[in-house]
Amino acid sequence: MSIPLRLLIVEDSSDDAELLERELRRSGYDLAATRVRDEEHFLIALQNRPEIVLMDYCLPGFDALKGLSILKQRSPETPCIVVSGTVNDETAMQCIHQGAADYLLKDRLARLSTAVDRVIREKEAGKEKRKTELALQESEEQFLRLAENAEDIIFRYRLGKDQKFLYLNPSVKKITGYTSEEFYSRPQLWSERILSTGKDPGRENGTDGTGSSLSRSGSKIRFLRKDGKTVWLEQRVVQVGIGSPEKQTVEGIIRDITEREQRDRELNAVVSVASAMRSAPTRSEIYPVILQQLKDLLKAEGTALAMKDLLGDDMVVELATGVWADRKGKHVGQDFPASAGINQPVRNAKDWMNGLADVVCVPMVSQGQTIGALWVGCNNEINEEELRILTAVADIAANALRRAALHEQTQRRLQHITALRAIDMAITSSLDLRVTLNFFLDQVTIRLGIHAASVLLLDPRTQTLQFAAGRGFHSPAVHQTKVRLGEGVAGRAALERRLVSVPDLAKSDEAFRRAPLLTEEGFVSYFAAPLVSKGQVKGVLEIFNRAPLEPDNEWLEFLDTLAVQAAIAIDNASLFEGLQKSNLDLAMAYDATIEGWSRALDLRDRETEGHTIRVTEMTLRLARTMGVGEDELVQIRRGALLHDIGKMGIPDNILLKPGPLSDEEWETMRRHPEYAYELLSLVNYLRPALLIPYCHHEKWDGSGYPRGLREEAIPLSARIFAVVDVWDALRSERPYRKAWPEVKVRDYLRGETGKHFDPQVLNMFLSMLEQEETFSPAAGRE
Ligand code: C2E
Ligand code: SIN
Ligand code: SIN
Ligand code: FE
Ligand code: FE
DSSP states (O other): OOEEEEEEEEOSOHHHHHHHHHHHHHTTEEEEEEEEOSHHHHHHHHTTOOSEEEEESEETTEEHHHHHHHHHHHOTTSOEEEEESSOOHHHHHHHHHTTOSEEEEGGGGGGHHHHHHHHHHHHHHHHHHHHHHHHHHHHHHHHHHHHHHOSSEEEEEEOSSSOEEEEEOTHHHHHHSOOHHHHHHOTTHHHHTEEEESSOOOSSOOOOOSGGGGGOTTOEEEEEOTTSOEEEEEEEEEEOOOSSGGGOEEEEEEEEOHHHHHHHHHHHHHHHHHHHHHTOOSHHHHHHHHHHHHHHHHTOSEEEEEEEOTTSSOEEEEEEEETTGGGTTOBOOTTSTGGGTOOSOEEOOGGGOTTOSEEEEEEEEETTEEEEEEEEEESSOOOHHHHHHHHHHHHHHHHHHHHHHHHHHHHHHHHHHHHHHHHHHHHHHOOOHHHHHHHHHHHHHHHHTOSEEEEEEEETTTTEEEEEEEESOSSGGGGGOEEETTSHHHHHHHHHTSOEEESOGGGSTHHHHTHHHHHHHTOOEEEEEEEEETTEEEEEEEEEESSOOOOOHHHHHHHHHHHHHHHHHHHHHHTTTTOOOOOHHHHHHHHHHHHHHHHHHHHHTTOOTTHHHHHHHHHHHHHHHTTOOHHHHHHHHHHHHTTTGGGGGSOHHHHTOSSOOOHHHHHHHTTHHHHHHHHHTTSGGGGGGOHHHHHTTOOTTSOOSSSOOOGGGSOHHHHHHHHHHHHHHHHSOBTTBOOOOHHHHHHHHHHTBTTTBOHHHHHHHHHHHHHHHHHOTTTTTO
16 A cells, blocks of 8 residues: 655655655655755755655754745745754754744654555545535625625524514615615614504505514514505525524515505406406396496495597596485586597596595506596505506406497497398398388387387479378377478488488477477477488488487497488389399498498407408409409308308307317317308308308318318318418418417418418419519518
């Protein structure tokens, strides 16, 4: 067993040096020894980093004390044993003092190997210790660096009788407003500022009262900052001192979770409001849900909700509770934010105080438009946090109400088209004018929601309007109606060919002119719509109501559509002898309805604005390029507009699902072309337009649905439409995925040639896109 050792001997006597080496070899060292005898060579030899130096005490021109001081400077870790020929306590002491590891006598060299062993062991141990010390020092520095820069509060706290902070990092100032020094000098300060602890972020003041709140991990604290604001804190604590309670200390981290807490609370409020609204499909069902939620969330004494009317220049309270209960149905004055066009919450509007401590009004804004407003009144001050919750609720409410309005509108349009279809059938199946008109008036009274209606026909020879049919009258007085063109309201409507309305009959000439009719019937409001067909006045449709009527645009449009129908019916009847009937006006009336309807569909599907119109235009262009004739284009246009009408039958939770569909949901979704078929085949006029809605998901290779048609068996219009639909669908954002970039879309389309798409149609489409880009580089993107 030999231990390698790099040794440096400083000795003028070769014999002595020989002796030293031999002694060490004998003890089992495998020496690599260097001998020097003067300072110059000593310095050079040190560069070889000897593990140990043996140094003669006395050398000519050099001595151990000098050697030791050089060693201390150049290589302080290298131990040195001084070897001397004489005994002298004082020199020995001097050498040890200068850093010698040991001192030996030349005649006692038996001790040498023991001394070297020990010195080497000590040197190793010293190295370890220094490493540990260094590491410790480094980690302390690191801790301090971390603590001093940390966002969170980091602290050390002494428990027991003399409770106080032993350390607090600078973040405490930012989070609490107090400096570390303030907490050090006032041990009670921390507990004094605690408003409440625990999980419940309630409003009540509950003080834990003891500093020992600092010993609990994971607790939430509501803390009153120096500036009077409150923050939410959460602490994590570890116990460090063990032993008697007096000596116990804890260390921990305190985090400012105010933002998170507020977000959580808002989120909870939002989730509960949204889920409550989901079960309320119509506006009138949503109003009470919103107000109940506000009352619960803010402990309000009064709540109110007002909606703007369609024209947007008036606002009416739809529902109110508590101190404002009697405001329901009242108009809201101009002094209030939303009607003044301000989209910000407003505090303490004058008319609304009712002795309350604080009142806030927030507008409900959906898609940039103010649709109404919410009021909340409390007996205490409404704080910032509550204001934010209120704003969040107003946002959801606005969107829910808008969606409900659209839904109601879609339902109404569906009723409209059903009515049109029934009328259409009446026109074509019966040319008996009286039957037709009676049926027509049934529809008018039901669909317009009015009490009575009549049709007056123009006798071209006498230029008078005479009663032809009526619905909803209590007395037969109306049968006597006979007015000259230009006379009275009906006469004026016919002469001027425009809708004339009388909101309050009692205040008009009409009351006198038609007294026998009006006094008995109790009518309040009245409309006269001219019946015009092919540019000729055929008569007047009269609308009577026993209560005030405040029709919206849609109602007025529908009235107009009905008037066209009636005119056509009258025209048909008078032309029935061999004359060709024209459906032109009727077709126009239908088309207006279809467009409105497809817009409503887009909105429900949350399609990008104008998606349907865009797809329709693109389809028409492609069809034209492919040589489709004008007659067919008319049908293609209608078919494209209504292509996804079958999605009316798909529930929201599937249609708007923000992710992939389950097998079962997909089963339902795949039925939308059949729904379209069922719906549209009922309407004669729309039957030729069915091909696209029914066949737009068939695929060239036969793998599509609903019928799995192949190649040419798929109607050309549907093959054309399919390409455009997928192109536009992929470029648009969907609830279940993001929009694709144009390049990816085209690559995808190309890859589907002969599989999903008719190769010829696809080629045409792609070159059409390219051509359009050549002429207008922005055309492909928008
Ligand atoms: P849509 O969103 O108007 O898509 C029309 C057609 O474009 C789709 O018909 C499909 O051929 C193509 N398309 C749309 N998005 C993608 C896509 O991300 N990847 C690929 N490869 N093709 C796409 P399809 O597949 O018969 O779907 C019909 C309708 O079913 C869709 O109309 C959409 O309303 C609904 N739908 C389809 N997949 C999902 C889904 O994962 N989640 C939800 N919520 N709805 C879906
Ligand atoms: C209708 O329901 O037919 C018209 C009434 C309206 O649009 O509000
Ligand atoms: C047309 O769409 O060109 C007329 C067919 C119809 O009115 O049903
Ligand atoms: Fe579809
Ligand atoms: Fe579509």
